[in-house]
Amino acid sequence: LHQTVPFWFISRPVSVSQSSKRCAVIGGSGFLGRHLVEKLQDRGYSVSVFDIRQSYELPGVTFHQGDLCDEQALLSALKDVSLVFHCASPAPASNDRALFERVNIQGTKTVIEACIQAGVQKLVLTSSASVVFEGTDIKNGREDLPYAKKPIDYYTQTKIQQEKLVLEACDKQKGFLTVAIRPHGIFGPRDPQLVPIMVDAARRGKMKFIIGDGTNLVDFTFVENVVHGHILAAECLRPDSPICGKPYHITNDEPIRFWDFMSEMLVGLGYAAPRFHLPYGLVYSLALLLWLLTWILRPLLSFKPTFTPMRVALAGTHHYYSCERAKQDLGYRPVVSLKEGIARTVQSYPHLRHGA
Numbered sequence: 001l002h003q004t005v006p007f008w009f010i011s012r013p014v015s016v017s018q019s020s021k022r023c024a025v026i027g028g029s030g031f032l033g034r035h036l037v038e039k040l041q042d043r044g045y046s047v048s049v050f051d052i053r054q055s056y057e058l059p060g061v062t063f064h065q066g067d068l069c070d071e072q073a074l075l076s077a078l079k080d081v082s083l084v085f086h087c088a089s090p091a092p093a094s095n096d097r098a099l100f101e102r103v104n105i106q107g108t109k110t111v112i113e114a115c116i117q118a119g120v121q122k123l124v125l126t127s128s129a130s131v132v133f134e135g136t137d138i139k140n141g142r143e144d145l146p147y148a149k150k151p152i153d154y155y156t157q158t159k160i161q162q163e164k165l166v167l168e169a170c171d172k173q174k175g176f177l178t179v180a181i182r183p184h185g186i187f188g189p190r191d192p193q194l195v196p197i198m199v200d201a202a203r204r205g206k207m208k209f210i211i212g213d214g215t216n217l218v219d220f221t222f223v224e225n226v227v228h229g230h231i232l233a234a235e236c237l238r239p240d241s242p243i244c245g246k247p248y249h250i251t252n253d254e255p256i257r258f259w260d261f262m263s264e265m266l267v268g269l270g271y272a273a274p275r276f277h278l279p280y281g282l283v284y285s286l287a288l289l290l291w292l293l294t295w296i297l298r299p300l301l302s303f304k305p306t307f308t309p310m311r312v313a314l315a316g317t318h319h320y321y322s323c324e325r326a327k328q329d330l331g332y333r334p335v336v337s338l339k340e341g342i343a344r345t346v347q348s349y350p351h352l353r354h355g356a
């Protein structure tokens, strides 16, 4: 694979000292976090996980179970650690405003304070490309797009605050360097949302319809490319590099029609591809109405609609992003193509196949 290496990257010392290879992954029990932990170990890092739950065991990886809002718990996990990846967040589907504010805003402030107190030198945040998305088309969006003034949900609203906090904390004088990775539509083996939600909808006969004309292009990013972007950012983060305090889009660099991606996944798993078109405006209005009804009736019934306004907006608009800045500054190139990523994902879900 041909990679252009940035000039300041070449000046990096060849051997990375042992202490700079001690890292912690906050949210390391999650989908992205676990893939990141596995790759970091492959690359010779000594890895600790900090997470509110422990979802697996891996020889050589130390687990610290705790809430990232608890500074004392974080401090003991960050002892002797020089590099921290923060990829913890409540799931977007929870739509729990208080929880998002507590974990993504207050918790991230606590993470920053704990890192500084523990002498951590680098903090890599997993942000989201959605921080600039307002529910209307984004084509080849670059990092200089303004943050969404009207974010599509509480999750996105708090991801914006979180990213600002981390990037503003970057301080070369104090030797505390930060960077944010903005992935989009992460998919791959063990993903708990995209494929399971899609299959659940298909099993309930709800994936027969294409919202809109079906031509809207979207980024779906294979998890190993997202991991690659995080590790490149960590390894490039030095006081003399241009990446300090900046956000970077990491995508597969292969925008695809939303409904072609869904169809490939569904057909690969043995389900029929969606065929019938429904007008975007109609579906969005119905989703909004249903969402309002479930909100008003929430003391009486707990019903979670499949087609939320957020999902309809994501399914019916263009939202794809340029990763040119990551190519330029990090030497990033996707390491797994979309075709290969889809094939590996489909293979990894035998229990979600039609008839299983």
Ligand SMILES: NC(=O)C1=CN([C@@H]2O[C@H](COP(=O)(O)OP(=O)(O)OC[C@H]3O[C@@H](n4cnc5c(N)ncnc54)[C@H](O)[C@@H]3O)[C@@H](O)[C@H]2O)C=CC1
Pocket: 026, 027, 028, 029, 030, 031, 032, 033, 050, 051, 052, 053, 066, 067, 068, 069, 086, 087, 088, 089, 090, 091, 103, 107, 126, 127, 128, 129, 159, 182, 183, 184, 185, 186, 187, 192
């Ligand atoms: N999945 C996607 O398509 C995208 C995800 N992201 C971001 O990537 C990151 C990782 O997402 P996923 O791996 O998909 O989610 P995930 O839900 O699989 O992992 C998140 C992890 O954070 C942990 N966590 C939540 N609250 C915590 C707390 N208070 N203290 C300690 N740990 C806590 C959870 O236990 C979980 O293991 C998140 O920051 C998310 O916002 C960004 C763009 C797209």
Ligand SMILES: CC(C)CCC[C@@H](C)[C@H]1CC[C@H]2C3=C(CC[C@]12C)[C@@]1(C)CCC(=O)C[C@@H]1CC3
Pocket: 092, 127, 128, 129, 130, 184, 185, 186, 193, 194, 197, 198, 201, 306, 307, 311, 312, 314, 315
């Ligand atoms: C029911 C169908 C219309 C949709 C099924 C698939 C969706 C569950 C996913 C399609 C795009 C995904 C996506 C995210 C979550 C899962 C989808 C809505 C995110 C919101 C996850 C967190 C982010 O930061 C942005 C993602 C955008 C794409």
